[in-house]
Amino acid sequence: MSNNLFEIVEEPIEINAIIKKVERREAGxxxxxxxxxxxxxxxxxxxxxxxxxxxxMAVKMLAKIGEEIGEKxxxxxxxxxxxxxxxxxxxIAVAIAVSSPHRKAAYEANEYAIERIKQIVxxxxxxxxxxxxxxxxxxxxxxxxxxxxxxxxxVE
Amino acid sequence: MMITIxxxxxxxxxxxxxxxELPIEQLTVMELKTALKQTYPLLELDxxxxxxxxxxxxxNSKVTAGDIVAFIPPVSGG
Numbered sequence: 001m002s003n004n005l006f007e008i009v010e011e012p013i014e015i016n017a018i019i020k021k022v023e024r025r026e027a028g029x030x031x032x033x034x035x036x037x038x039x040x041x042x043x044x045x046x047x048x049x050x051x052x053x054x055x056x057m058a059v060k061m062l063a064k065i066g067e068e069i070g071e072k073x074x075x076x077x078x079x080x081x082x083x084x085x086x087x088x089x090x091x092i093a094v095a096i097a098v099s100s101p102h103r104k105a106a107y108e109a110n111e112y113a114i115e116r117i118k119q120i121v122x123x124x125x126x127x128x129x130x131x132x133x134x135x136x137x138x139x140x141x142x143x144x145x146x147x148x149x150x151x152x153x154x155v156e
Numbered sequence: 157m158m159i160t161i162x163x164x165x166x167x168x169x170x171x172x173x174x175x176x177e178l179p180i181e182q183l184t185v186m187e188l189k190t191a192l193k194q195t196y197p198l199l200e201l202d203x204x205x206x207x208x209x210x211x212x213x214x215x216n217s218k219v220t221a222g223d224i225v226a227f228i229p230p231v232s233g234g
Contacts, residue, residue, distance in 0.1 A: 035234050051233070052164055052165060053233070054162065054164055054207070054210075054226050054228070056210055057207055057210040057226065058233075060210055082233055082234075093233075093234070094233065094234050114234055117233050117234045118231065118232070118233065118234045119231070120212075120231070121231060121233050122164070122207070122226070122228050122231055122233075123231055123232070123233030123234075124164055124165040124229065124231060124232050124233070125232040125233065126165070135165045135166045135169075135229070135232075136232040137165070137166070137229050137230040137232060
C-alpha cells in the first residue's frame with residue numbers, strides 16, 4: 001500500500017496503514033469502517049467473492065467522495081482503500097478511516113463515504129455462492145439482477 | 157484513431173471480451189449504444205450508465221476518436 005489516500009489494491013488491506021494516513025496532531029478522533037466478506041446473505045451461502053473495478057475511474061470517484069466530505073466536514077481527513085480480485089469469507093473488502101478534531105464529524109463523514117461508494121464508484125462484486133454465481137448489480141448491495149435488467153440509478 | 161469501449165461485470169461476460177475498438181470519428185453515446193447493439197447481444201446498454209474518459213456522461217454526450225468509453229452497470233462495491 002502506498003501513501004495515496006484513495007486506492008484500489010489487489011493485496012490484503014492493512015487497516016493500520018490507512019489509519020496512519022489520516023493521523024494528525026489536530027485530530028481528537030479517528031473512526032474506521034471495515035467492510036468484510038459475509039458468508040450468509042438471506043439464507044444463501046457465499047463461498048468467495050470476486051471484485052472487479054474500472055481502476056482509474058474508481059480512484060477518481062473515491063477522490064471525489066473525499067472532496068465532497070471536505071466540503072461537508074471541513075476539518076476531516078479521509079483515506080479509503082478498496083480491494084479487488086478474489087476475497088474469502090471475513091477478508092476486508094473496503095476500509096475507510098476518517099480523522100477529525102471531534103468525534104461527531106468523523107462518524108458522520110465515515111458513514112457518508114461508504115454510502116457514496118455504493119452509489120458512484122465503479123466496482124462490481126460477483127458472488128460465488130454454494131450453488132452458482134451472480135454479478136451483484138444493485139447499489140443497495142444485496143439484490144442480484146438478471147442479465148439485461150439492471151436498475152438504473154442517477155449518480156449526479 | 158479508434159473509439160475504445162470498456163466492458164465490465166456481466167457486460168464483459170456477455171460479449172466475451174473486456175474491450176471493443178471501433179474506427180469511428182465522432183458520434184453520441186446514444187448512437188454508440190445503438191451501433192453496439194446491432195453487433196453484440198447488449199440490449200442492457202439501455203439500462204447502464206456511461207463514462208467518457210472516466211467521467212459520467214449522458215446519452216447526448218459526444219464521443220470522439222481517441223476517447224475511452226466505459227459502460228458502467230449498477231455498482232456493487234463496499
